[in-house]
Amino acid sequence: METVRRGLEHGVVGRRIDHAEVRHPRAVRRHLAGARDFEALLAGRRVDAALRRGKYLWLPLDSGDALVGHLGMSGQLLLARPDAPYEPHLRVRLAFDDGGDDLRFVDQRTFGGLAVSAGGAALPHSVEHIARDPVDPAFDDEGFVAAIRRRRTGLKRALLDQTLISGVGAIYADEALWRAKLHWARPTETLTRPVARRVLAAVREVLEEAIEAGGTSFDALYVNVNGQSGYFDRSLDVYGREGEPCHRCGAMIRRSRWMNRSAYWCPVCQPAPRKPHP
Numbered sequence: 001m002e003t004v005r006r007g008l009e010h011g012v013v014g015r016r017i018d019h020a021e022v023r024h025p026r027a028v029r030r031h032l033a034g035a036r037d038f039e040a041l042l043a044g045r046r047v048d049a050a051l052r053r054g055k056y057l058w059l060p061l062d063s064g065d066a067l068v069g070h071l072g073m074s075g076q077l078l079l080a081r082p083d084a085p086y087e088p089h090l091r092v093r094l095a096f097d098d099g100g101d102d103l104r105f106v107d108q109r110t111f112g113g114l115a116v117s118a119g120g121a122a123l124p125h126s127v128e129h130i131a132r133d134p135v136d137p138a139f140d141d142e143g144f145v146a147a148i149r150r151r152r153t154g155l156k157r158a159l160l161d162q163t164l165i166s167g168v169g170a171i172y173a174d175e176a177l178w179r180a181k182l183h184w185a186r187p188t189e190t191l192t193r194p195v196a197r198r199v200l201a202a203v204r205e206v207l208e209e210a211i212e213a214g215g216t217s218f219d220a221l222y223v224n225v226n227g228q229s230g231y232f233d234r235s236l237d238v239y240g241r242e243g244e245p246c247h248r249c250g251a252m253i254r255r256s257r258w259m260n261r262s263a264y265w266c267p268v269c270q271p272a273p274r275k276p277h278p
Helices: 002-011 035-042 141-150 155-159 170-180 193-212
Strands: 017-022 051-053 056-060 066-070 075-080 090-096 102-107 113-117 254-258 261-265
Touching: 002 051, 002 056, 002 075, 002 193, 017 035, 035 113, 066 075, 141 193, 155 170, 155 193, 170 193, 170 261
Parallel strands: none
Antiparallel strands: 017 090, 051 056, 056 066, 066 113, 075 102, 090 102, 254 261
């Protein structure tokens, strides 16, 4: 999502929307006033920034409102020439008054969506519950350290709690915990401040490397605004590597069932705690 945000920052910020076209009403179902109101609120508006928290993106407008987007499982925000053929699952199109590239919301399954948040340029209401992520310059490191140590839960579960920290999915949690040499079920209340800081440093390192690689694209639908896939999956140390040797010690990577999902870890580098928390 940060890769998409950076693409939008380069591709649409400072440009003025000529008109919006909603081609499928489900794509704007979160805009309760309907498709025509959505289109009217965007027409003639200048895009002033491209911002993000977790999986939410928003474009502050010169009206003080914001265009808010969540890509769901299959959504894409793509830049395309105005004369380029429409994508099969094009749901919303924004045309700009400079005649340059359109911004197109394409969503095969239509689980994602767009909405205009009234007065939401600084922080849309729908995003208020999401914590900052560690690549945000305003992220409060010591606030995070204190908060995670107050939790009574497992370490991986805490890293996926978006009220505590955002931007960390299952893949990046496993990768960060491998780098920090900590087991995914380590109880958070047992973390010392230095260990909690080590976790945060590993998370930040993994996210920054992933962003530089364009993200992790196990699915062809996960692309940047130019339709390009990310390549961080080629650098994974534990995720998806069950039965393969650890890059650090050579032990076989294990996979544990966790919350109807999986957790990948090295039994030598990340020894299980005596009293694990699920």
